[in-house]
Amino acid sequence: MAAAADKKNMPIPFKVTFVGGAIAGISEILTMYPLDVVKTRIQLQDNNAKGADRYNNMFDCFKKIVKQEGFSRLYRGISAPILMEAPKRATKFAANDEWGKFYRKAFGVDKQTQALSVLTGATAGATESFVVVPFELVKIRLQDKASAGKYNGMIDVVKKIVAQEGPLAMYNGLESTMWRHITWNAGYFGCIHQVKSMLPKQETKKGLMLNDLIAGSVGGAVGTILNTPFDVVKSRIQNTTRVPGVVPKYNWTLPSVALVAKEEGFAALYKGFVPKVLRLGPGGGILLVVFTTVVDYWKSMQP
Numbered sequence: 503m504a505a506a507a508d509k510k511n512m513p514i515p516f517k518v519t520f521v522g523g524a525i526a527g528i529s530e531i532l533t534m535y536p537l538d539v540v541k542t543r544i545q546l547q548d549n550n551a552k553g554a555d556r557y558n559n560m561f562d563c564f565k566k567i568v569k570q571e572g573f574s575r576l577y578r579g580i581s582a583p584i585l586m587e588a589p590k591r592a593t594k595f596a597a598n599d600e601w602g603k604f605y606r607k608a609f610g611v612d613k614q615t616q617a618l619s620v621l622t623g624a625t626a627g628a629t630e631s632f633v634v635v636p637f638e639l640v641k642i643r644l645q646d647k648a649s650a651g652k653y654n655g656m657i658d659v660v661k662k663i664v665a666q667e668g669p670l671a672m673y674n675g676l677e678s679t680m681w682r683h684i685t686w687n688a689g690y691f692g693c694i695h696q697v698k699s700m701l702p703k704q705e706t707k708k709g710l711m712l713n714d715l716i717a718g719s720v721g722g723a724v725g726t727i728l729n730t731p732f733d734v735v736k737s738r739i740q741n742t743t744r745v746p747g748v749v750p751k752y753n754w755t756l757p758s759v760a761l762v763a764k765e766e767g768f769a770a771l772y773k774g775f776v777p778k779v780l781r782l783g784p785g786g787g788i789l790l791v792v793f794t795t796v797v798d799y800w801k802s803m804q805p
């Protein structure tokens with residue numbers, strides 16, 4: 503029997519970190535998903551939405567979805583992000599590791615500097631896009647209001663997209679997703695070190711965790727400020743059914759960002775910002791608590 507102090511400080515194998523992270527991620531999705539539905543609805547709505555179809559703000563959107571479509575619509579499409587969680591997590595870990603090694607070798611340094619962690623994070627974010635795009639596409643299609651009579655669930659979305667728009671259409675939105683991930687990671691890794699160095703030095707484990715939490719929240723908020731315009735455009739691109747011979751309104755990311763700003767004003771690039779940021783705080787808390795619980799449980803099971 504290991505002494506309590508030994509157990510507390512024992513190294514945690516990758517398997518446990520991975521499974522703990524996945525369980526934490528899924529718990530976060532289960533609780534926070536309605537915010538994601540509301541975010542997508544607000545991002546998809548342009549100046550043409552009128553009357554009962556118009557969402558004036560986040561709360562109005564919640565109210566109208568529940569009233570007009572029923573409570574369960576706040577969970578429509580949730581299986582896509584849940585299925586995505588494990589492959590996304592695996593890619594994130596592997597990509598961070600491999601790109602980190604690659605850049606350290608390429609630049610001939612053996613320690614991770616801040617510039618390198620920004621570069622690594624941004625490249626890993628771009629790599630992750632290849633895994634998440636099809637899941638994100640299915641999710642957006644199911645979150646759209648008009649999807650009720652059109653799609654009968656996740657498998658049906660995939661079947662219909664492949665049949666009507668071709669198999670490559672499953673990757674619609676890849677470019678905007680890359681922009682979204684690159685800017686988020688650059689913002690996040692770009693300021694997390696700075697914030698940590700500005701916070702008071704901590705000696706205790708609790709104090710260190712608090713510093714991590716503060717730096718992580720600031721990093722997340724900065725990432726969200728940078729990436730929301732790309733998220734808006736991504737939602738619009740992924741919601742569009744491609745019809746042969748019709749030029750889609752939103753195609754490449756940067757012209758689409760300019761188009762949204764021109765037609766709906768600069769503020770429209772920040773549609774869905776409030777539900778996005780609101781998710782960060784409690785979402786991060788859930789991740790941390792569930793992850794710690796899983797790891798502690800694993801520790802308690804060790805001989």
Ligand SMILES: *[C@@H]1O[C@H](CO)[C@@H](O)[C@H](O)[C@H]1NC(C)=O
Pocket residue numbers: 546547646647648741742743
């Ligand atoms: C999403 O796309 C579909 C198909 O192109 C369209 O019918 C629907 O109106 C769009 N949703 C919004 C909110 O614009």
Ligand SMILES: *[C@@H]1O[C@H](CO)[C@@H](O)[C@H](O)[C@H]1NC(C)=O
Pocket residue numbers: 749750751752753754757761
């Ligand atoms: C992209 O969208 C813009 C604005 O709707 C349009 O003018 C342009 O022709 C489109 N480009 C392509 C390659 O489809």
